[in-house]
Amino acid sequence: MAKRSIGPRTLLYPHPVLIIGTYGPDGRPDAMAAAWGGICSSRPPAVAVSLQKVRQTYENLVERREFTISIPSTDYVREADYFGIVSGRETDKFAATGLTPVKGDRVNAPYVGEFPVVLECRLLQTVEIGMHTQFIGEILDVKVDESVIDADGKPAVEKIRPFIYDSMRQEYYEFGDALAKAFSVGQELKK
């Protein structure tokens, strides 16, 4: 239990890998990788992602107010990482990766056709926090690949095969084994 202070850091386990899809000023589909984000409300269902102002996606979001979040499978770790390395200002990232921009049904924003889970979002509000701006989007719909849906109609994480970002090591990790049932395993501690 002896602890060492390692100073103020953006450390958390796990971070997600969220691919934010938007249309640019010229209508060109753009996508970037973001790890600073998470669900922020149940009703309305809402998700928060933080971006720096230098990003092309920042401009696109302020202008268009609609976006998607595509969650990559481990098959696309190379492409997901690329979306975080290169700027959409100079590069057509969909063309460079060969991935397919698909226009959302509910929002005017593109998602990555090959990625198994997609959220369609409309901007609710923005929050300024130091060097990042947090965009809070209402989740209007979730789409998942038919191939990742189990017999009970729900997506299975074992078929989606999403991955995790470790900001300390700058490394991606796979999901591991199921550990325990939530809202269940802790019941034994109830007196």
Next chain:
Amino acid sequence: MAKRSIGPRTLLYPHPVLIIGTYGPDGRPDAMAAAWGGICSSRPPAVAVSLQKVRQTYENLVERREFTISIPSTDYVREADYFGIVSGRETDKFAATGLTPVKGDRVNAPYVGEFPVVLECRLLQTVEIGMHTQFIGEILDVKVDESVIDADGKPAVEKIRPFIYDSMRQEYYEFGDALAKAFSVGQELKK
């Protein structure tokens, strides 16, 4: 790539399991589990967690404006789940689990001594989003168990053994194997 719409949902992979530590009105240490959260800014380093107003922790946070986030290892999945099941209004959750509330060095809030990673946070702002209130805290310090630090001075996820929450299945998952280096594996796609 054929996709099925499953409606608006708070679905994302991965969700974190964040144990929020606060002192109550009577000075009693309290802790609750939250999955709606994530890092939201690099400078200042900041983290966001969303809570419902019915929570004891909501009251504590509004009053005290300081909190900790403890990240449990897989050894404590039972206790972490319990922190999300029971209300601090009726129960002393530290006493019930036998875990140790340790007062932070930088903030007046307790963390879970047995958990390997701890963030000490001071409230920067709150954001109202439907049924949840988002609390944005500046991360003043991060503390990690000496036992999870590698030879290079950085914590190792393999020693921390954090876990993941899957909201669709209400199941916890372990971290799996390292997959690829971030800001590196995607370089091959650069022209």
